[in-house]
Amino acid sequence: MDVQEKTFARQLFQNKILKADGQIFEDIFSATMNYAETDFQQIKPWGNIGDRKNDGYIKTKGIFYQVYAPEDIRKSYTNVVSKLKIDFDGLKAQWSHVNEFYFVVNDKYKGVNADCEKIIQEIKISHNLNDAGFLTAKDLENILFELEDDQIYLITGHIPDPANIKQLDFSILNEVIGHIMQLPLNEGDKPKNVLPNWNKKIKLNVLSESVSQLLINGGFQSHSLKEYLKNNSDFLADSLRDKMNEVYLQEKEKKSGDELFWAIVNSASPKVEHIYQTSVIVIMSKYFETCDIFEEPVQEEVE
Amino acid sequence: MIIPTKHTNFSESLLGFGSYILTVLESPESIDSLWNQYQNDFNKKLYYAKHSFDNLLLTIVFLHSIGVVKEQDGVVIKCS
Numbered sequence: 001m002d003v004q005e006k007t008f009a010r011q012l013f014q015n016k017i018l019k020a021d022g023q024i025f026e027d028i029f030s031a032t033m034n035y036a037e038t039d040f041q042q043i044k045p046w047g048n049i050g051d052r053k054n055d056g057y058i059k060t061k062g063i064f065y066q067v068y069a070p071e072d073i074r075k076s077y078t079n080v081v082s083k084l085k086i087d088f089d090g091l092k093a094q095w096s097h098v099n100e101f102y103f104v105v106n107d108k109y110k111g112v113n114a115d116c117e118k119i120i121q122e123i124k125i126s127h128n129l130n131d132a133g134f135l136t137a138k139d140l141e142n143i144l145f146e147l148e149d150d151q152i153y154l155i156t157g158h159i160p161d162p163a164n165i166k167q168l169d170f171s172i173l174n175e176v177i178g179h180i181m182q183l184p185l186n187e188g189d190k191p192k193n194v195l196p197n198w199n200k201k202i203k204l205n206v207l208s209e210s211v212s213q214l215l216i217n218g219g220f221q222s223h224s225l226k227e228y229l230k231n232n233s234d235f236l237a238d239s240l241r242d243k244m245n246e247v248y249l250q251e252k253e254k255k256s257g258d259e260l261f262w263a264i265v266n267s268a269s270p271k272v273e274h275i276y277q278t279s280v281i282v283i284m285s286k287y288f289e290t291c292d293i294f295e296e297p298v299q300e301e302v303e
Numbered sequence: 304m305i306i307p308t309k310h311t312n313f314s315e316s317l318l319g320f321g322s323y324i325l326t327v328l329e330s331p332e333s334i335d336s337l338w339n340q341y342q343n344d345f346n347k348k349l350y351y352a353k354h355s356f357d358n359l360l361l362t363i364v365f366l367h368s369i370g371v372v373k374e375q376d377g378v379v380i381k382c383s
Contacts, residue, residue: 230315230352231353232353233352233353233354233357233358234355235315237311238308238310241310290309290310292309
């Protein structure tokens with residue numbers, strides 16, 4: 001794991017911790033400790049006997065853990081203090097060879113207050129323990145990042161492969177392509193559109209039947225594109241038209257027919273991949289219809 | 304942007320939005336009250352095009368540049 005991957009993994013972990021209350025936090029703690037300490041034994045509550053005030057322990061070392069994960073620790077300090085006393089008394093009564101005791105709290109990186117720290121130190125002294133203290137989110141994070149990379153990923157979740165992330169490009173074209181890529185294909189798309197009769201234009205521009213079909217298919221989704229453009233107050237439709245027309249005029253110099261069509265598709269696509277190309281064809285379909293790209297048949301005047 | 308185009312209809316253009324602003328500007332109004340008025344009308348579908356707050360400011364600048372509105376004591380006033 002390099003520095004960037006580690007930073008990203010830490011953020012994933014922190015995000016998990018911030019969302020983890022109750023059992024979810026306990027699961028994260030147990031999974032981390034299972035990797036960090038080979039002798040760690042998680043204690044699952046069992047029927048009416050519960051967990052006997054012990055959420056997990058390292059039997060060989062006599063180290064015991066009790067987990068507490070309120071939604072907002074700042075509202076629960078009185079609960080923390082009382083739970084701490086009750087849980088430790090319960091633990092001591094039911095388990096032997098308690099050398100160390102740790103109260104694992106999801107403080108959501110806010111820290112624990114002085115009263116809690118005071119109580120746990122009193123417990124340490126009065127019960128003659130080797131050590132006692134709080135394990136907070138930051139401690140858990142530190143334990144986790146001492147582990148092997150594969151173990152870290154199992155807990156934080158895998159870092160997305162940058163190759164699968166959409167290109168972060170802020171151009172007008174990519175903004176719209178990004179939107180179209182997320183549109184679902186609906187059964188009801190077809191009736192929403194009255195497809196234009198552009199046979200004359202297809203013939204004039206020497207486009208094949210297969211390209212014509214691609215433009216028609218793109219047209220089925222053009223209502224969603226129009227809706228998106230309508231709801232955008234930044235005059236996106238004009239900017240997008242200018243961009244598509246610019247690409248068309250540039251490619252038109254050297255190419256024609258299907259070759260020109262594919263040159264526009266590939267030039268406007270962030271990557272030459274199906275998912276991007278189909279989105280570009282939806283945009284092309286709109287501007288093909290409005291005659292902003294490809295030659296327009298001359299209308300004969302009706303006398 | 305200011306005038307309608309093939310892809311920007313009248314209500315989406317600043318000229319169209321300006322005509323709406325002049326209609327609702329019967330008495331001096333602050334920018335905030337004009338914005339609230341527009342949002343209410345847009346939600347009630349009394350005005351069809353979506354505009355951002357930036358567009359409202361650009362429209363008022365446009366109206367000011369052609370001499371149909373002026374600013375006085377922090378409010379927008381229609382010139383007589």
